[in-house]
Amino acid sequence: MQHPLLLPTTLAALAGFGTAHAAGAPILQEITVSSGRQDLTGVADSATEGTVTARQLANRPLLRPAEALETVPGMIVTQHSGDGKANQYFLRGFNLDHGSDFATHVMGMPVNMVSHAHGQGYMDLNFLIPELIGGIQYRKGVYAAEDGDFATTGGARIDYLRKLDHSFVELGMGQRNFRRLLAAGGHSLGDINLLGAFETSGYDGPWEQPQNLQKYNGVLRLTSGTAANGFSLTGMAYKADWTATEHVPERAISRGEIGRYGALSAKDGGRTHRHSLSGDWTRTTDAGASKLNLYVVDYGLNYFANPSGYIGGVQGDQHEQADERTLWGGQVRHSWFLGPQWKDTELSVGAQLRQDRISSVGLYATENRQRTNTIREDRIRETALAFLLEARTQWTGWLRSTLGLRRDQIDARVTPLAGQFNMRNGGDTSAGQTSPKLGLVFGPFDLLGPTEFYANWGRGFHSNDARGATARSNPQDGSSADAVPLIVKAKGSEVGIRTTPLKGWHSSLSVWQMALASELVFVGDEGITEPKGASRRHGIEWSNYITPADGWIIDADLAWSQARFIEANPDNGGRRVPNAIPLTASLGLIADSGGPWFGGLRLRYLGAYALEETGERKSAPFWMANLKAGYRITPQLQLTLDVLNLFDKKANDIEYWGGACTRNEAVNATGGCGSGTAIDGRLVHPLEPRTFRVGLRANF
Template sequence: MQLAPRPDPRPCLALRPHALVLVLCFLGAHGARAQQTTAPSHLPEVEVSGPRDAAIGVADSASEGAVERESFRARPKLRPGDIVEAVPGVVATQHSGDGKANQYFLRGFNLDHGTDFAVTVDGMPVNMPTHGHGQGYADLNFLIPDLVSGVRYRKGPYFADNGDFSLAGSASLDYLSALDAPFVETTLGAHRLRRLLAAGSRTQGDQTWLGAIELEGNDGPWDVPERLRKINAVVRYSQGSPAQGFSITGMAYRSRWNATDQIPERLIDSGELPRFGSLNPTDGGNTRRLSLSGKWFDNGPNGRTQFSAYAIDYRFALYSDFTYYLNNPALGDQFEQTDRRRVFGAQVSHSLPNRVAGLDGLLSFGAQWRGDRISEVGLYPTAARQRLATVRNDKVAQDLVSLHVQQFVTLSERWRGYAGLRGDVLRYDVSGREPVYGAANSGRGSDAQLSPKAGLAFAVAPAHELYLNAGVGFHSNDVRGATIRTDPQSGLPSDRVPALARGKGAEIGWRFQPDDGLSVTAALWQLQLDSELLYVGDAGTTEPGRASQRRGVEATVRWKASPRWRYEADAAVSRARFRGVAPAGEGNYVDNAVERVFAAGAIYTDGPWTTSLRLRYMGPRALNTLNSVRSRANTLLNVGARYAVSRELTLGLDVFNLAGKKANDIEYLYASCTASEVARGECGSGIEGRHVHPMEPRSVRISAKWTF
């Protein structure tokens, strides 16, 4: 049977920060009394505990599951987006300021900021198509990890209800609808890290209000202080019972920051630039995200029906400088990327038991719509954040409409399987407003794809199960690449690309689960892409890519050894290659494709003590298609401890990069030129070499949490 979403009655309303403070005061004053005197009937207990992991007899693949709240809440998290590392095999790093989306790696992909890894929060998509910085940009900085009830994940294009950006995998993060008690938590750390979080909920009858507000500031270890400043808020109202309910949720997020982008390693080696230095102190950005969403569900005698809708208002401006003085020796190569959009969407699904050829089954079907109304997606050369010219300035409208159906069948006591079909139609309209090439690069069009899916499960023994899964999927390309005619930088003709890029994958998996305390999974998988097309936001053009193939093996272990000890371990080995004969001067390695990932952790709980130790290793990878230059491995060790002094007060200590490793979060190979190199006449057509963004040094954070 399919991993079905939990009944999710929860609320929200967009309020200004000062109004949220009043709401939280109200929740804090009345929440505990209300929860004690009124027995809530809309699943707060289920929501607090979060989802349960996939199990034998229920799971449909070896690479799907759910990470329970207890497993990830004790882990130290340097950034909000680090929570996706709860998904086995996923690595989340950063190559710029902490207000920017993470850099993600999974299954032989350098996913950039989210392409081919679909993320949703509370049912709303996070990935942004046709984004100013990069296709599928998934910024999780608006997330409040303390409110996440669980992380459900799938890997591979095997399920009909997963669509755009989910070729490599998907992660669904759900928020709690009720808290055990209202609380206020303060955190102080190295490099002027300050964080304040206040949250609470109030339940009366079948109605619950939940509110939270977060304030954070951080300078980071960089020579140019990051000066991250952010405010984050959530308000939710939910009502109903396990049979039927609804919720309304509002979220508000705003941040601004300075950024230290990657720098040439040659300058670090020569001593010309400190490891945490910057070549442009005016890099950085600001972003805003407001959302209102609603959910309704009904579990009746005729099956389960779910409906959800959302509206998002999004603003983004980013100032970056990766090549310094290579293209403009006088003013520098800084550029601004902007994105202003409103996103609207809705989805409905229904599932009901049925019979197929005399066999018990479950039929699921649904429809999805997402509409992006982008008033400005632009690229501008800048100097000290002042615009010098316009490369691209476009107005874009795009709609993705999807239908999906999937039939599950119990074939016998040991065999079960499913077959599904998904259809997607993308329509787009690009209006170029750059005066020279804008009209030529404008246009409208559509693209469509049918994606079949299938899976089979066989119970070898009560504790062993085997899986076979296969499917076709896709990711959308930046639609500006589907209408482009002329390279806006050079004025030369530019080839158009399809709006939807097709991929197909398959895997064989095994799950061993002798009891609730131990789960072992393994999967052998492969994935083929028709092309590695990429819209390059830094240049305003489409970078053509070749067909590729990835394959690998993954294994996970989850073991509750005793009431005190919980152990976890994940390992993933991948191989990514371009298919066909390599062009002259190139090889078949997919540059920056992750090859080896290993993670392990232990959580110890004894009375008032909770301690977590987490190790993550990411191995070397090719930095060019010839594999002549490779990145270095990096190993990160974090430790966290919590001590409940009393029922009201809990103290915390987190240590990041405990071993003090001098590794890099990201490495690239390309040509650049600095101002000093221009002055010395060393530049020419650029100096090729490694460009790195260092992993943050050892740092400590302490926290105090007051529960009311």
């Protein structure tokens, strides 16, 4: 008996609608595509999951590595600081901050950091090398048993290529001192493949204070067989240093205190590193499939920021957030293919384990990156264990179901190490949740074309910072503080349709809703957990993937959402969730028929979003476009040109509403600045201007 690998696919991916069917039932067209090394064919469990292939990424213009996640329909990736810091993410009416409600794994390793110095779920993807990505599998919602902590809006699993067609060296240069060198090569001996890559890059950016980004990145990967039958062992090493221009009060620019790309603080920025070793083993037979994944990660961050400016005086309010940890864990999963007598059910059981051993996580007052006071410093050991059970059943030729159950248990111990008002905090905390999941697929039916209908429901969660769950006092001033739950419950559902109305055109439409028990967020800038209340969200997503001719790909996505708190803010009566983007759209074109010319064009729209609960103050909506054009001089040599922000839009990458003070306001004691009182206003980080970058690649 042959059984399809359950690799989810949607129209946003180069895969289609293979599914079991009964005699005489309409057959949803099976689409087989290549990721460059192997075919990907699969079955979808919802209307909003898919697989992005290397081919889709190859000609996509990227300003930052994490923008590879914008292949997930509706995902927005921005930045409000320097390029060495984790990006800001937005999806489904969530301001994901640096990753608090979207779970990402790279080669089986979790990227989101628990109880992190800068914020819960901190997801730094700057170590990615986009040219090595073999595929991105994404799922939205809380409907898969495999997805646990942080997978509230969904999650993505990124895997690198198992081997290269050609070794290559690529040299990139561009405006504002951009430079990049990437060398990648491989060697095969029988069924054993060795892949190695080294990247070094730097960039000053448009900022009046040069960013001076210096990044080093290395990968060594040993593989055998395929993702379904084989193994891989991957070592990675990454480090970066940078100087940041943080978001600033807009009034500092409009009044001429600083320029549009100016900074209020001269020594913001930081350094970070990530070293990892991961391995996986898989085996698939007619009777079932087994998978084992193990990993260990050494991670560190020292981040210096002055986001509020000069509230406390003309010396500034810079602080350092420091994080040093080792995390390790893995996953084991086995599936049984039970055959026709059991309705072709695939029954899976699995377990996941993760432990973060955080030797030191701290918040310090600093001046020019020199520590002047320890606000809090803690040692944390946090362990997460999960068991999962899932059954996929083909009941009839037009009905299949996925029933899942997941049990999570999180235990943490927080030991305060330093801080005048922090020593009363700490202790042990634990929490657990059982999360049922249900998915139904109706079809395929022959309507406008092969069509399937989907209905999904599930429960999920994101964890809170363990320091917030063991809090007794505010580490800033010693005032009493209430502990918060370690787990925040979420419940979601959606209905959707996926269809092929014309040959080469795949379209999906989904309507979804999500309830979150609390918007509690650990505020790394203050060392406390800030309650935001329960919220409700709903929305509509429409995604299209079109291949009008050989070598041409068009994708178009539209996403609308509404995010509201259950209870109004007592200070202003508003219920809007700040920084929840209600409308996003994207349009992309890729052209590469194998001839000398190739390229890609991306357009992205961000609608206006509320900056505070009343919605009276909103961001400015804007379109932007990125272009990549390439020419193959010979089969071994190619030249590319990237034009980022093609039309030189004058907009803001991110806008906030909050309290801050400029240096002039502190000196002149405006509004209490310099003596502890901030001025509320619009805080902005401008979009980078039009930027040209050229690349030269030589294949061997």
